[in-house]
Amino acid sequence: MTYTIHLIAAARPNFMKIAPLYHALKKEDWAEPVIIHTGQHYDVNMSDAFFSDLHIPYPAIHLGVGSGTHADQAGHVMMAYEKILMDKRPDMVVVVGDVNSTMACTIAATKLTYDSLSTWDSGNTVTRGNTLNLRRPMVAHLEAGLRSFDRTMPEEINRLVTDVLADILWTPSPDADENLLREGISPNKIIRVGNIMIDSMEMLRDKIEHKTVYKEIGLEPGKYGVVTLHRPSNVDNSDTLVTICEILNKIAQKIKLVFPIHPRTRKNLEKTGLINTLENNGNLVLVEPQSYIRFMNLIFNCLLAITDSGGIQEETTYLGIPCITIRPNTERPITITNGTNRLSTLGEIEKRVEEVLSNKIRPKVIPELWDGNTAARVVESIKGLLAN
Numbered sequence: 003m004t005y006t007i008h009l010i011a012a013a014r015p016n017f018m019k020i021a022p023l024y025h026a027l028k029k030e031d032w033a034e035p036v037i038i039h040t041g042q043h044y045d046v047n048m049s050d051a052f053f054s055d056l057h058i059p060y061p062a063i064h065l066g067v068g069s070g071t072h073a074d075q076a077g078h079v080m081m082a083y084e085k086i087l088m089d090k091r092p093d094m095v096v097v098v099g100d101v102n103s104t105m106a107c108t109i110a111a112t113k114l115t116y117d118s119l120s121t122w123d124s125g126n127t128v129t130r131g132n133t134l135n136l137r138r139p140m141v142a143h144l145e146a147g148l149r150s151f152d153r154t155m156p157e158e159i160n161r162l163v164t165d166v167l168a169d170i171l172w173t174p175s176p177d178a179d180e181n182l183l184r185e186g187i188s189p190n191k192i193i194r195v196g197n198i199m200i201d202s203m204e205m206l207r208d209k210i211e212h213k214t215v216y217k218e219i220g221l222e223p224g225k226y227g228v229v230t231l232h233r234p235s236n237v238d239n240s241d242t243l244v245t246i247c248e249i250l251n252k253i254a255q256k257i258k259l260v261f262p263i264h265p266r267t268r269k270n271l272e273k274t275g276l277i278n279t280l281e282n283n284g285n286l287v288l289v290e291p292q293s294y295i296r297f298m299n300l301i302f303n304c305l306l307a308i309t310d311s312g313g314i315q316e317e318t319t320y321l322g323i324p325c326i327t328i329r330p331n332t333e334r335p336i337t338i339t340n341g342t343n344r345l346s347t348l349g350e351i352e353k354r355v356e357e358v359l360s361n362k363i364r365p366k367v368i369p370e371l372w373d374g375n376t377a378a379r380v381v382e383s384i385k386g387l388l389a390n
């Protein structure tokens with residue numbers, strides 16, 4: 003008997019989380035993993051490029067939802083995915099991370115009742131093997147339990163809603179387990195599996211190391227910083243963006259920077275004309291968003307990262323590269339307690355860069371279970387839940 007498992011991918015940071023799981027499930031004769039792309043990210047370099055790098059097939063189902071306000075985007079994902087659920091009736095839905103589509107697919111799947119579908123075929127009931135006796139697909143959240151405790155972040159709302167509804171919560175670190183328990187979630191639902199993104203990095207390590215993207219853009223290994231910024235709190239307000247550009251221009255006098263620009267950020271830099279001040283700086287290389295392998299090659303060889311991304315805080319912790327996170331909080335505190343990450347206000351960024359340049363770097367401690375074997379642990383967990 004094979005079980006259909008939907009893997010939901012929506013936006014750039016999702017693809018490296020579903021890829022290792024897709025590959026691991028594909029090896030099992032009881033599992034049929036199906037990639038569903040909601041279409042939240044749609045530019046070639048925000049989406050398609052990742053499928054070829056990560057060797058995952060083009061999504062079997064594409065919902066084509068695109069951009070919009072939060073309600074608009076989440077609503078369209080819910081409507082489109084509910085139709086798919088009714089038609090395909092998967093046994094399990096795996097959602098990853100904290101984007102709008104993660105929350106929307108969780109709501110659609112947990113509110114469904116297969117019994118009520120007029121075409122319900124008792125020979126193909128989803129409850130087969132479903133150890134939780136649900137009349138709907140089991141919903142599992144990979145990367146559950148992370149909390150920034152900042153509800154002005156759309157992702158925090160997505161995390162809270164997803165975790166309160168999902169049946170299974172696969173966590174990356176002990177702080178995530180503690181957050182869920184404190185919120186009253188049953189310990190039976192919580193399974194620590196580690197950080198799946200490290201699986202992708204290890205899977206592609208040879209290819210990442212083999213590239214020399216830094217050279218193509220005139221940089222030397224160990225002598226540049228990588229900048230990424232896309233959080234609305236940093237890039238949607240023009241005063242904040244002016245300050246950030248001034249700071250980057252100053253830092254570039256001390257260390258060369260490469261800045262792959264996210265579409266949200268590019269739009270705002272162009273609208274405000276700030277793009278020109280960056281383009282005119284010879285020590286600051288502006289590039290389009292990079293594919294996974296190319297971007298990781300830039301990270302592997304950099305001296306430091308300046309970012310507001312969640313994933314880069316984790317990747318740099320694993321690699322022992324100093325990371326300066328321009329945010330007042332992080333949902334990934336283990337990257338600070340164990341890793342190389344430091345939070346920074348706008349006013350502190352230059353001081354933090356100085357600290358790195360003068361070698362005040364803490365030694366790295368890789369968090370437990372960030373070992374490239376998370377997909378295997380998730381597969382074991384799914385097997386226990388569905389195929390026993």
Ligand code: UD1
Nearest residue numbers: 013014015042043044045048069070101102156157265266
């Ligand atoms: C989304 C996630 C965020 C994640 C980020 C990674 C939410 C609430 N936000 O933020 O958690 O860290 O992805 O990149 O789910 N755009 C394009 N092409 C694309 C995608 C986006 O041009 O392929 C532009 C559009 O103008 C769009 C804007 O970027 O309106 C923002 O896209 P959206 O998906 O809403 O949020 P992100 O900022 O990408």
